Amino acid sequence: MANICPIRVGKFEGFSWIRCEGKGSFLNSPAVKEFGESRIKLGELCLVVDLIACTGMDSTFMGTLAGLASRVSENNGVLQVADPGGRNKDSLEDLGLDFLMEIDPCEAVWKDVAEKARDLLKTKVAGMQAGTELHTRHVLEAHEILSDANEGNREKFSGVVGALESQLAEKTKKSR
Numbered sequence: 001m002a003n004i005c006p007i008r009v010g011k012f013e014g015f016s017w018i019r020c021e022g023k024g025s026f027l028n029s030p031a032v033k034e035f036g037e038s039r040i041k042l043g044e045l046c047l048v049v050d051l052i053a054c055t056g057m058d059s060t061f062m063g064t065l066a067g068l069a070s071r072v073s074e075n076n077g078v079l080q081v082a083d084p085g086g087r088n089k090d091s092l093e094d095l096g097l098d099f100l101m102e103i104d105p106c107e108a109v110w111k112d113v114a115e116k117a118r119d120l121l122k123t124k125v126a127g128m129q130a131g132t133e134l135h136t137r138h139v140l141e142a143h144e145i146l147s148d149a150n151e152g153n154r155e156k157f158s159g160v161v162g163a164l165e166s167q168l169a170e171k172t173k174k175s176r
Contacts, residue, residue, distance in 0.1 A: 006123050065097065097149060143164065
């Protein structure tokens with residue numbers, strides 16, 4: 001089984017911080033979603049996703065970020081990406097997600113305290129086992145969000161969405 005790269009989190013005055021160390025993937029994105037959604041429910045208006053130590057992101061991870069960006073924006077909040085590096089920035093922009101989130105904004109409340117914030121983060125363990133029905137639903141939701149982000153993504157991810165829907169239908173049929 002693949003290694004789950006750590007997700008580190010923190011709550012600060014005016015923002016919440018999520019840091020991916022290693023690859024952002026379908027394995028650790030449930031931890032990102034769980035923390036982000038809990039902070040949004042508590043009224044957080046600025047989620048910072050720190051990608052300085054992120055070696056790459058799969059589509060599930062990016063779909064999870066897009067979902068959080070949409071949810072926080074419903075409350076007039078924002079998801080901001082810190083230090084994505086060229087490759088991660090390109091990946092987000094290639095899927096049109098730069099319209100949902102602010103990528104490395106010049107003026108952000110956390111800019112002057114980023115290093116201090118990184119030193120205070122706590123490790124968050126991913127909360128879902130891969131292969132379970134709940135995890136399959138998480139991966140499906142992430143890809144549906146990406147598909148809704150723009151027309152090009154709909155075509156790009158239609159095969160994945162169809163396969164996941166079939167997989168869930170089969171699991172439901174077997175459980176009856």
